[in-house]
Amino acid sequence: MEKTRAQWGNPLQFVFACISYAVGLGNVWRFPYLCQMYGGGSFLIPYFIMLIVEGMPLLYLELAVGQRMRQGSIGAWRTISPYLGGVGVASVVVSFFLATYYNIINAWGFWYLFNSFQDPLPWSVCPLNGNRTGYEEECEKASSTQYFWYRKTLNISPSIQDSGAVQWEPALCLILAWMMVYLCILRGTEKVGKVAYFTALLPYCVLIIYLVRGLTLHGATNGLMYMFTPKVEQLANPKAWIDAATQIFFSLGLGFGTLIAFASYNEPSNNCQKHTIIVSIVNSATSIFSSVVTFSIYGFKATFNYENCLNKVILLLTNSFDLEDGFLTASNLEQVKGYLASTYPSKYSEVLPLLQNCSLEAELDTAVQGTGLAFIVYTEAIKNMEVSQLWSVLYFFMLLMLGVGSMLGNTAAVLTPLTDSEVLSSHLPKEAISGLLCLVNCAVGLLFTMEAGSYWFDIFNDYAVTLSLLLIVLVETLAVCYVYGLRRFGAELEAMTSSTLSWYWKVMWACVSPLLMVGLFLFYLSDYILSGTLQYQAWDATQGRLVTKDYPTYALAVIGLLVASSTMCIPLVALGTYITQRLQKGASFPLA
Amino acid sequence: MVLFLSAVSFVAGHTFVVLVDEEDRRYFKQQEIILWRKAPGKLRKQRTNFHLTSDLNPQTHSLPCDFHSERMLWLFFFLVTAVRAELCQPDAENAFKVRLSIRTALGDKAYVWDTNEEYLFRAMVAFSMRKVPNRETTEISHVLLCNVTQRVSFWFVVTDPSKNHTLPADEVQSAIRMNRNRINNVFFLNDQTLEFLKIPSTLAPPTDPSVPIWIIIFGVIFCVVIVATTLLILSGIRQRRRQNKESSEVDDAEDKLENMGTIANSIPCDSLNMKGGHVNDGFMTEDERLTPL
Numbered sequence: 001m002e003k004t005r006a007q008w009g010n011p012l013q014f015v016f017a018c019i020s021y022a023v024g025l026g027n028v029w030r031f032p033y034l035c036q037m038y039g040g041g042s043f044l045i046p047y048f049i050m051l052i053v054e055g056m057p058l059l060y061l062e063l064a065v066g067q068r069m070r071q072g073s074i075g076a077w078r079t080i081s082p083y084l085g086g087v088g089v090a091s092v093v094v095s096f097f098l099a100t101y102y103n104i105i106n107a108w109g110f111w112y113l114f115n116s117f118q119d120p121l122p123w124s125v126c127p128l129n130g131n132r133t134g135y136e137e138e139c140e141k142a143s144s145t146q147y148f149w150y151r152k153t154l155n156i157s158p159s160i161q162d163s164g165a166v167q168w169e170p171a172l173c174l175i176l177a178w179m180m181v182y183l184c185i186l187r188g189t190e191k192v193g194k195v196a197y198f199t200a201l202l203p204y205c206v207l208i209i210y211l212v213r214g215l216t217l218h219g220a221t222n223g224l225m226y227m228f229t230p231k232v233e234q235l236a237n238p239k240a241w242i243d244a245a246t247q248i249f250f251s252l253g254l255g256f257g258t259l260i261a262f263a264s265y266n267e268p269s270n271n272c273q274k275h276t277i278i279v280s281i282v283n284s285a286t287s288i289f290s291s292v293v294t295f296s297i298y299g300f301k302a303t304f305n306y307e308n309c310l311n312k313v314i315l316l317l318t319n320s321f322d323l324e325d326g327f328l329t330a331s332n333l334e335q336v337k338g339y340l341a342s343t344y345p346s347k348y349s350e351v352l353p354l355l356q357n358c359s360l361e362a363e364l365d366t367a368v369q370g371t372g373l374a375f376i377v378y379t380e381a382i383k384n385m386e387v388s389q390l391w392s393v394l395y396f397f398m399l400l401m402l403g404v405g406s407m408l409g410n411t412a413a414v415l416t417p418l419t420d421s422e423v424l425s426s427h428l429p430k431e432a433i434s435g436l437l438c439l440v441n442c443a444v445g446l447l448f449t450m451e452a453g454s455y456w457f458d459i460f461n462d463y464a465v466t467l468s469l470l471l472i473v474l475v476e477t478l479a480v481c482y483v484y485g486l487r488r489f490g491a492e493l494e495a496m497t498s499s500t501l502s503w504y505w506k507v508m509w510a511c512v513s514p515l516l517m518v519g520l521f522l523f524y525l526s527d528y529i530l531s532g533t534l535q536y537q538a539w540d541a542t543q544g545r546l547v548t549k550d551y552p553t554y555a556l557a558v559i560g561l562l563v564a565s566s567t568m569c570i571p572l573v574a575l576g577t578y579i580t581q582r583l584q585k586g587a588s589f590p591l592a
Numbered sequence: 593m594v595l596f597l598s599a600v601s602f603v604a605g606h607t608f609v610v611l612v613d614e615e616d617r618r619y620f621k622q623q624e625i626i627l628w629r630k631a632p633g634k635l636r637k638q639r640t641n642f643h644l645t646s647d648l649n650p651q652t653h654s655l656p657c658d659f660h661s662e663r664m665l666w667l668f669f670f671l672v673t674a675v676r677a678e679l680c681q682p683d684a685e686n687a688f689k690v691r692l693s694i695r696t697a698l699g700d701k702a703y704v705w706d707t708n709e710e711y712l713f714r715a716m717v718a719f720s721m722r723k724v725p726n727r728e729t730t731e732i733s734h735v736l737l738c739n740v741t742q743r744v745s746f747w748f749v750v751t752d753p754s755k756n757h758t759l760p761a762d763e764v765q766s767a768i769r770m771n772r773n774r775i776n777n778v779f780f781l782n783d784q785t786l787e788f789l790k791i792p793s794t795l796a797p798p799t800d801p802s803v804p805i806w807i808i809i810f811g812v813i814f815c816v817v818i819v820a821t822t823l824l825i826l827s828g829i830r831q832r833r834r835q836n837k838e839s840s841e842v843d844d845a846e847d848k849l850e851n852m853g854t855i856a857n858s859i860p861c862d863s864l865n866m867k868g869g870h871v872n873d874g875f876m877t878e879d880e881r882l883t884p885l
Contacts, residue, residue, distance in 0.1 A: 114806035128795055176814055183821045187828060319691065322743040326695030326702075429832065431825055 013193025020200035021409030033369035039231025046244035057508035066263025072416035073257030086573030091257035123148035141544025164451025199405035206398035214296035223299020261416035302363035309358035
């Protein structure tokens with residue numbers, strides 16, 4: 001008797017699972033950075049164009065493939081063409097890499113969440129040094145939030161060569177993060193739908209609360225105006241378009257096999273075109289929404305620092321010239337400075353080098369992305385709010401929901417092909433397979449909890465998936481259109497969903513998206529080749545800031561291995577299938 | 593006759609002079625003196641000047657000998673003023689600069705810094721010094737303030753009872769540090785708004801709980817997750833065992849049916865026991881068909 005494939009409890013669970021997978025940390029910490037870099041409001045133009053031209057067609061393609069083939073990525077691509085099973089294998093390998101390093105972010109999120117239940121917040125004050133006469137030197141040179149991130153959380157080493165030992169605090173949090181993922185995924189991918197209700201909806205609740213709080217903060221409007229003032233000349237910058245395309249591509253999570261896995265549990269008659277549009281629009285809207293929140297918080301932080309800087313200047317002048325306390329304010333500062341310069345020129349020239357130049361634009365210009373934004377900049381803004389514990393808890397809870405939602409998708413991408421294969425599922429129950437997967441990933445992930453772990457994290461983050469994914473999706477599109485046949489696929493899709501396939505999708509699949517993919521792929525390849533030695537940012541404890549260093553040769557070898565191991569799967573499996581088929585044909589000849 | 597100055601003291605607005613002649617006779621003179629200084633608002637110069645007038649009335653008090661008492665006293669007072677002025681000066685030995693930021697600290701509720709506040713400050717410093725062993729006799733008059741500016745900042749020194757030397761800086765520093773909190777509270781200020789330059793403030797030691805808080809919360813969530821995972825796994829195992837049992841029961845029943853021989857109306861023929869049959873009385877036997885004649 002054939003086992004019918006499990007299904008989502010209801011179609012809404014599928015939509016929520018896709019949303020919770022697509023809406024991840026990239027929406028919160030990469031999109032605001034890009035928005036700021038490429039001129040605020042004007043970045044939205046390339047973003048939306050890329051969404052319509054690249055994001056939606058590719059998303060629809062993956063969902064359609066999954067729904068039609070009703071198998072995980074390996075099985076689906078093998079069905080499309082026996083030589084292309086390698087595409088599925090490459091997807092699984094890439095997902096495995098991603099799952100390994102992505103969960104450490106959740107571990108850091110847990111660490112910060114647990115530490116938020118203290119008064120005062122541990123990253124708001126510098127710790128005292130050994131003999132209690134002042135603050136720790138490293139903390140004085142950097143800031144208290146940077147110190148807490150680099151020293152207390154990561155205990156980072158000066159370079160990637162000094163590996164150091166495994167830090168037990170992040171290790172514990174990593175184990176907890178993997179246990180959470182295991183808990184959600186152990187009953188199978190289709191049960192993820194129940195968890196998806198929470199992981200998809202709760203971040204929006206927190207974002208709305210933060211929006212209200214952020215807009216009412218003092219100085220929020222500075223940040224918002226800075227972000228949304230369009231710099232139209234950035235539209236001519238090709239980098240803006242490339243980054244828009246890249247952001248759409250990675251934000252939707254294409255090429256990992258997750259979407260195929262999720263869609264494979266759909267009913268065949270499910271209208272995945274509607275769901276495509278919903279998911280992609282929700283994803284982009286969330287990006288814009290979260291960048292509004294981010295920029296109001298940026299504005300608050302920048303205004304706060306600017307006013308602090310001004311106050312320091314005022315205090316310095318008041319003390320040096322023994323002016324009346326409260327006489328100097330921000331409004332008359334320039335006049336008084338001029339007066340003092342003319343009346344006491346010698347003394348003023350002594351004081352002048354110590355006066356900092358306070359500028360609001362300089363504070364706003366410090367655009368940060370990635371872990372630096374979430375764990376350094378945001379925490380700095382939060383510590384200055386009232387009831388900072390509450391805001392901190394909310395914020396890290398939201399980060400965790402986003403991160404766990406994406407992790408579930410990634411683990412599902414690896415798990416579905418494993419549970420689909422008869423070899424494994426006949427010997428081991430579902431729980432054991434997922435348990436083993438989580439265990440292996442956790443063990444490898446302990447690498448990132450070492451003192452140099454953050455540098456390895458950056459390696460994985462920058463190189464493990466970018467190039468491979470572009471290649472995978474390119475091959476996918478070409479496979480469906482030209483190997484399987486666009487007409488055949490379209491006809492099957494129409495028969496399955498009983499709705500006509502618009503010409504728009506056909507044109508996009510056949511021409512535009514592959515061209516875009518080829519362009520992006522070539523750009524990135526040339527970028528890596530032309531930039532020569534790859535460099536990374538290392539934390540220098542003596543100076544209290546980041547310095548640039550070169551990667552050692554073995555790190556470069558690891559990078560090369562990461563990229564090769566996923567991209568080589570495609571030609572290797574194709575070659576392997578070809579050889580096996582030739583051998584089988586050769587074996588069958590004598591019988592004929 | 594030559595008179596030598598033996599001792600001078602200032603007590604509660606009176607001067608007390610003891611003069612000695614060459615035959616060791618002691619002459620005492622007590623004069624009431626009035627001390628005054630210019631109003632704080634009019635203070636423009638860096639130095640404050642204490643002006644002394646002595647109410648000399650030759651008629652009320654007269655010395656047996658005739659000498660220029662007035663001029664001597666004036667000379668003497670200037671000497672003392674000069675010495676006192678030297679004791680309290682910016683950057684003098686054992687002098688400390690104090691800086692207050694009252695408006696920053698209190699905003700609208702800021703009070704004006706006047707002579708009364710200065711008196712209070714001197715009282716607090718004297719109080720701090722009295723707590724030091726060997727210095728219990730420090731009086732408010734031993735604390736000298738000078739160079740009060742608009743900022744509000746001033747210098748102060750603490751003199752010994754003879755008013756000739758200032759107390760060593762270490763003693764004053766340790767006394768102030770011990771009582772810093774009380775001094776701050778008297779003026780509604782804190783370590784940042786009432787600054788004693790050169791006296792570092794003691795930083796509060798960090799409150800380290802015995803068990804870090806994050807471990808407690810981590811432990812709670814960890815246990816919850818483990819319990820939930822175990823429950824799910826167990827229920828999954830039970831569900832699978834039930835499914836296996838059901839499917840195995842169905843299998844068993846099918847196997848049993850296959851092993852029996854012929855089946856009629858799903859009743860195996862073997863079970864039909866001919867012996868234990870039911871006789872149908874509707875059918876009469878041969879013998880009873882023909883009724884007897």
